[in-house]
């Protein structure tokens with residue numbers, strides 16, 4: 063593993079790690095810098111991410127490259143209608159001991175046992191299997207047979223959904239969507255980036271990607287992120303944005319009339335924590351209003367339940383969040 067020189071200041075250490083990571087990702091991934099940065103933030107905050115994007119925009123390649131550059135084990139599971147909970151958690155089998163002729167129980171761990179799990183097309187599998195994954199995400203452990211097993215740490219689930227194709231899918235219930243720290247839109251590349259993808263096939267360079275951090279360094283950074291201070295006025299702004307999504311608040315024009323159910327306090331926690339990680343990633347030891355604003359879409363877009371009027375007027379969560387950011391005031395203490 064090639065190591066990143068480690069300055070003693072945590073903010074400087076994290077920005078140095080970011081630079082090294084960017085250089086490794088660039089070997090394989092063209093563009094998609096914002097996606098990569100949000101994935102790193104989720105990892106630093108011990109969160110999981112929902113990736114919205116059509117097939118072929120590099121979600122799998124990005125996840126595999128990120129895992130390699132962080133020296134983490136990567137698994138990918140295609141979620142299909144016939145996938146059972148045991149197919150992802152693991153199963154118990156009986157094996158005959160040839161010496162004694164007795165049977166013994168063997169635990170076969172499923173693909174959940176990885177540091178980075180790509181749950182491809184999570185909404186193609188029935189609720190029972192979705193629930194098994196979401197429970198593992200929440201508890202960091204799974205029960206196989208009679209035994210409970212701890213999942214590796216760090217543990218990052220990247221669940222993908224195709225935003226266009228909804229037929230034959232099982233939409234995740236709101237309560238389960240809320241468990242995802244971020245919802246990240248993975249867009250088509252621009253023309254220049256696509257040309258580079260088409261001509262240079264950078265995806266083949268995965269074997270040249272070096273690890274620039276490892277699980278231990280990540281754990282240390284996760285702890286540092288938690289400890290970043292946040293000024294009360296910036297924290298209040300984060301909470302005001304979240305609470306303004308609730309219809310009963312009724313205060314922001316163009317927002318609450320389109321929302322059936324707003325974001326929970328878990329969103330406030332996520333916004334504050336993500337703000338801390340972004341500040342540190344940018345070499346600052348304090349959270350800015352700009353950190354909160356930059357992260358509001360990824361924290362909120364999957365947590366707003368839109369009503370009939372929103373569908374009728376073809377307004378979406380991102381348009382609503384843009385209005386929220388335009389109207390909720392930043393009040394300095």
Ligand SMILES: Nc1ncnc2c1ncn2[C@@H]1O[C@H](COP(=O)(O)OP(=O)(O)OP(=O)(O)O)[C@@H](O)[C@H]1O
Nearest residue numbers: 090091092094117118119120121122123259264265
């Ligand atoms: N931004 C990108 N940089 C480099 N290669 C890319 C990029 N986007 C797509 N590709 C190329 O397209 C191929 C398909 O990408 P990938 O499998 O990661 O897409 P996906 O979004 O996970 O879709 P699917 O779920 O269908 O696999 C990759 O192997 C790679 O060659």
